[in-house]
Amino acid sequence: MQFILRRLAFYLVAAWVAITANFFIPRAMPGNAIDAILAKYPTLLPAARQALEAELGQGNQGSLWHQYVVYIGHVFTLNFGPSLYNYPTPATTIVATGIYWTLGLVGLATVIAFVVGTVLGIIAGWRAGGWLDRSLPAMMFLQATPYFFLALILIQVLGISLHWFPVAEAYDGINYTPGWTWGYITNVIDHGTLPALTIVATSVAGWMLQMRNVMVTTTGEDYVVAAQAKGLSNRRVIFTYAARNALLPQLQGFGLALGFVVAGALVMEIVFSYPGIGYLLLNAVAAKDTPVMQCIFLLITMAVLVANFLIDLVLVFVDPRVRSREATR
């Protein structure tokens, strides 16, 4: 329990750091950065302009501390102001539209990649040196390939040359309207296949390699030899003795890698013009739509922190040593 509380405290501190960074970055920018933003929207109503300046710390806004307090208030009420590009729609509304697509595509694909990679890694680790192992350099090449490059190739091959899958957007807006219709759903799946495939293809190798290495170390442990000495079936030795212990560092690795997972997914959305959060973020950057930029930044950061915390919870649940080590403190 203590362990969980300490971790929670840590994540709260990290969250605070992110929020504060978000506050300071616009204010730390060289002057012409802000001018560039304001210059992009010359037709802003004075009221909106004032609000924007307040948000970015320009002009006379009162003491820094005062601004900070106001800012924190805004963050907790999810008030990021109106989007500049889509004035006057609130930034949060714009962002909300992207969340579902990202979670559905990226979330699902990442989980699939993790599970498949881990299982393959277990097999590769157990039968180390076999054909699965020898495919590792090829897999490493796949993993070293920038996500988006593989996406481009897949688009070229599967999308354009072979016409198997559509290559852009989440669904065909012309012919389908969102709703729980069969046509819409299959269209969504159709559009989501290439992006999902790319995510899985590029990240599976990484998970597999990591799990394989951990498995190799684990199978060298005395308790695995002891399990074999007991004449247990291979299944029990592999899963209950080796894999179960190897999963712990693997899960921790997953938590650490979440930042990268997010990065890859975001770029993927660009390539496929998939209207998720990443796509929205980069469009906002191009349009210098700062309220949306800041809103998405905080959203992604908080999501990663929450995910990390959840993984810590799972670890506590699965590893008895953590549970009791903290209980005896």
Add this chain to the structure above:
Amino acid sequence: MSPVLDIKDLSIAYQTPGGDVKATSHVNLTLHKGEVVGLCGESGSGKSTLAYGACRLLRPPAVITGGSVLYSGKRTGSALPVDILRVPQHDLRAIRWQDIAIVFQSAMNALNPVLRVRDQITDGITAHLRLSKAEAHEKAANLLDLVGIPRERLRSYPHELSGGMRQRVMIAMALAADPEVVIMDEPTTALDVVVQRDILSKIVELKDQLGFSVLFITHDMSLLLELADRIAVMYAGQLLELGSSADLKEMPAHPYTQGLLRSFPSLRGTRRELTGIPGSPPDLRDPKPGCPFIPRCGFAIDSCSQVDMTLLPVLGRQGHVTACPVVTPAAPAAPAAAEATEGALS
């Protein structure tokens, strides 16, 4: 009566890019029913390699280059002994634990950290005996009683137990499938003296009660002199001497054994200087011909490098053999050596 375990001419090597390391060479060792045989040697002498190799538990790059390991126990009955090294994998798994069990050296490392004690004992039971889950649990509880651990500990995880308790759990685990042979690999090395005493007496008690044979591996000769019926002394992968513990105590035949006995003090008798054995064991990749102990032996002569290391009987003794043809009690070498030996034994 054929021996329960008959290791014949066993040679094990580690295949490395730099050449084969001959971890054991042509070792012969037998274990009879109800007997405690001690396997004594320095670290690197090949004693653990021998024991694990006999069960085929060594990992690459270890290879068994020759010999056989014959097992003959309850389940073979009057049929011919089974060669563990040549039995198909399927049967090998059956022999493991149910016929030959191992108590590993470091209990902290040999116990699965994420499984409760109960599960680790019962999976050894259910893999071999046809018991229901409830029966297996009851058996596990009985085993803990046998080794002197409270039953509540069944629900504990390994890291929640003390060192001594963990070692007892290892012993209980080893006895789970009622084995005939229990190989103990330095079971008490990592424990303090008092606990060690406890555990050793417990082992003897269990052996008398359940009737299994013990192959006890250790570097502590003094322990074996008290505990074992027969002692085998290993050095650089080869057996140097073999005999009952009384024989070895009174009349150690090999210079190495004599050196070992000289290197710890006795409680009684005249005070004398402790002498170790200067030098270090040879590089096993490139074994020199003849006796491996030559560089450290005070009695080595030229013909020692032509010795073929067969175990020769010691004059006047039954079942006591040595690999040294030069120094035998029948022909005592230097007077100084004889004096030192006597001093140590009185």
Add this chain to the structure above:
Amino acid sequence: MTTMLSTPNTPGVPGASGAELVRPSRKSGARNVLSALAATWRRLPGTAKTGVIILVVFILIGIIGPFLIPYNPGTTTPLQSAAPSGSHLLGTTQTGQDVFSQMLVGIRLTLELAFWVGVIATALSVVVGVSAAFLGGVWDEALSLVTNIFLVLPALPLLVLLLGFLNGTSAGQGQLPVILVLAGLGWPWGARVIRAQALTIRSRDFIAAARETGERSWRVIGFEIIPNMVSLIAASFVNTVLYAVGASVALAFVGLTDPNSFSLGTILYWAQLGSAVQNSWWWWYVPPGVAVALLGSALVLFNTGIDELSNPRLRDARRSTKVAGRRVWPTDPTPVLGAAAGHGGLAGFARSFSRKSLIDEKAGDFS
């Protein structure tokens, strides 16, 4: 009764792993380094050697490439979107620029950037890691906290935010902002690992001995601790370079870095903008992508090689040994030479999954 035999350490016994600690030698430095390098090269597994070779090729291209460019990469020509030919080895872009020249320049730019990020970030992580380990106490807690926070906060959104603000301004031009930003976010990984290693070394006896004899702290750090961490620092450097390559290409691809440069990522950016994929102008987007993939793979292979050097178990596992012509897995029973032992192939493997031991309890059942 329980006195122990003197048991000297046995050389030549396999499995006696554990890195040997290094005392800095007083021999001639250059010769020492060369011979150490040669010895390391010999010990590297084949995959790592491939990685090194590819890396060396890239570095050579990076150094001499820009001197060999046939055209100025920025010059537009009327020969637009042309396929590879004699005069344009990799064809031209949508505006007639020579792709081959862009590639040569791009490789150097990308390597340069990744190298500097690696140097700065690794230096930072060594400073933070060693300080945390060495100073201990409150300093350790504080530095560890900072490191962990940097680790847990996702980097890309922060990068996007920072570069998004800087984009198009005078401060945002060139490679410098990207280098600084990437280095600023890339040091925590190495710092954590280095701190852990420094802690283990610090607690070893020879450090206490050095301090007892009055050796000054910075000397202890410089001459005793750091030489023992060289391979770890090298691995950390390689990792950081790998991260820098991937991150910088990704950032350039989405247009957050200077679009007027010709780094590999920027080439891809313009290719994407020009719908190179839709138009099947493969020579424009495939070469830079393949180059990045090759470079990344080379780094990964090299790193895996180093991993295996320091963790002997991984190395032994990689070699599924062949004993007498049959493949033996590390988790199989020890092979016996001369025995006809068959596993029964797939069927045997499958059978080994069954729960029960199938030997009947009747005596004499063994064949």
